[in-house]
Amino acid sequence: MGGSDDRAVPAGWTRRSLIGGGALAFTYLVAGRWRRLTPREARAEGAALRVLSVDDARTLEAAGETLAPGAARAGLVHYLDAQLAAEPAESLLILRYLDVPPPHADFYRSGATALDRLTGGKGGFTALDASARQALIGKLAAGGLGKAWPSSAPPAPLFHFVLRADAVDVLYGTPEGFARLGIDYVPHIEPLRPW
């Protein structure tokens, strides 16, 4: 608890009891074995991607990292890939809230392709230096790319909004992320009685 003013801490706080967990873990294929890992671990161990191509994944990771530095290592791309491999009803992506029709893989693939096409083709976006990436992502947010942004991709400001929100999810929406911000996650609540 990052607070200094005890009076403002709600009364129930001291009564809470915690049980572990709350981590964002999914199943990934690593060196031929299925393992339950967090997206961060999956990335660090080089887990195989199931839906995204390696090229699209690189572009999305670079764009996500430009939007929210730290999101790449937090496992943004492995998080997206695990969700895109799930049934739509099981997906945890924020896209679910935005009434974007499935298949949601198309949303990310076409966005990645558009970024690369604007920067000279496959691998184009990742090849840019940091300031060129930032300049392009800035234009995306402002819708300043006009016709250069293909109509086959999601509207540029929406793509910016969603990828930023995904990056925020993996970077700040987990117990690790709360710790990074200096606040307690206080996950599951131990039931006070069986219901």
Added chain:
Amino acid sequence: MADTRSPLQSKTEVLIVGAGAAGSWLARRLAMAGRSVRVLEAGPGWKLDDLASSQIWARRLRWGGPLVETTGRNPFGYGFNAGWGLGGAALHHYGTWLRFDPHDFAMKTRFGRGRDWPFGYETLRPFYDRVQRDVGISGDAGAEVWRPPGDPYPLPALSPTSQGESIARGFRALGEHVAPMPMAILSREYRGRAACLYDGWCDAGCPIGALYNPLVRDIPEARSAGAEFVTGAQVTSLLWDKGAGRIAGALWRERDGGVLHRAEADLVILAASAVHNPALLLNSVSSRWPRGIGNEHDLVGRFFMTHAVLGIYGLMVEETFPHLGVSGAQFSARDDYAKARGDDEAAFGSYHWLIAPAAKPDDLLGIAISRPDVWGAALDPFMKRAARHFASMIAMVEDLPQARNRVMLAEPPRPDSPPSVRIEHAFAPETLAVWSRAKRRGLAVFRAAGANEPWSSGVNTAHMMGGTIIGRDPRDSVANEWGRVHGIPNLFIAGTGLYPAAGALNPTFTLYALAERTAEYLINHWRDHVPSG
């Protein structure tokens, strides 16, 4: 999938479609009154243990059935606002429970605009009183100077955090009232249920049952009284018995495998939400009902409403603990709830403030999304500061009933398949003028509270109402005051879809009061609707 398989073969007295707020309440009441009840629910059989505290995992609880298309100038945010599975949207709703204002029931009569309810506040008042005793609402009736007459709340108000206190300071500095928000969350233990822990995870569902949701009492008690809940059962249409001139039951499909079933009943209650109730009626075509059941006058699906939502945000000087508290609100402010205002003629309709909801770092209502313009190197320092100093409040703005705002089928009806649903929605200019007024005033409150450079959101949507409106005249409404579809003795609708006018106040307390009123009516007048029963 089913609680038990064999009873599915048998006919029940009551068939309820949807195990959300309205369906679960009615299932409990009717089962406890001795009726045999079956509930068909499209989504999974959630349990309280499934409610993991995470904004990310919470998304699993939202609608996972066939895509609902949303169109129009202000498309309704269906994905965020709809639930599925046992508990429906009520499983992860925030428990902000306000009584409607007496003016909300008499818009046409008093203001010459909008629509009237077929009864006034006084008719619903005893049901609000009864439901709040049953459920346990925390609040301070005396401090709510705007509150219509009614019993005081059974529980004292929830404790505020410094986020709430700092925003309340802004209202008070401008001479406006604030009062603790009435919440269906327990400030103390009540009837064997635990009190709130103020961890701010209500959006993911409250696993200790401090916040009233259908898994806390309605579903377990209904089951104990013999009601059967079948999950993964998507109703596709209602069955019409031509000879008897009655509803015979419903067709439903298994979610996995898609097998089509027939469920027969003496009386059917649609409680599948303000979007899916009209969709099911429209999909139920026959020679008697070529445009869908109850749709003789092309009213089914029309007058769909949602609230226009505005977020006001700022960073306070003091620490605010924004991730703590409850997801709903700590304080309420309704000084500007009037429908019409002499100083602002372009604006028509009410709005009210939900002050200091808990905000987690991520997600649609979280800290980061409130500032989509902050990214790159600026994001981490912003998040670190905001995680300790962020404050927010939400204005809920009344939508006006308009016939062109509607739920419809995106493809021709096919009674043995789930309907493909489309929602068309645009706010009236008067509503957007109220929204702009709220924005000016909300930013002023935040400045008065000491926020340096407050900012605000665009126009968003919350809650779904209308689409199967009640009224006295069968040519001008879909159902009567009890929710019975005009002209059909044994088909009832429950839920917020019945509202002919939406007010600006969160709709669910009113839904429960209406459901309780209909339950009592059905228990007392069963034979009027099921003669042989």
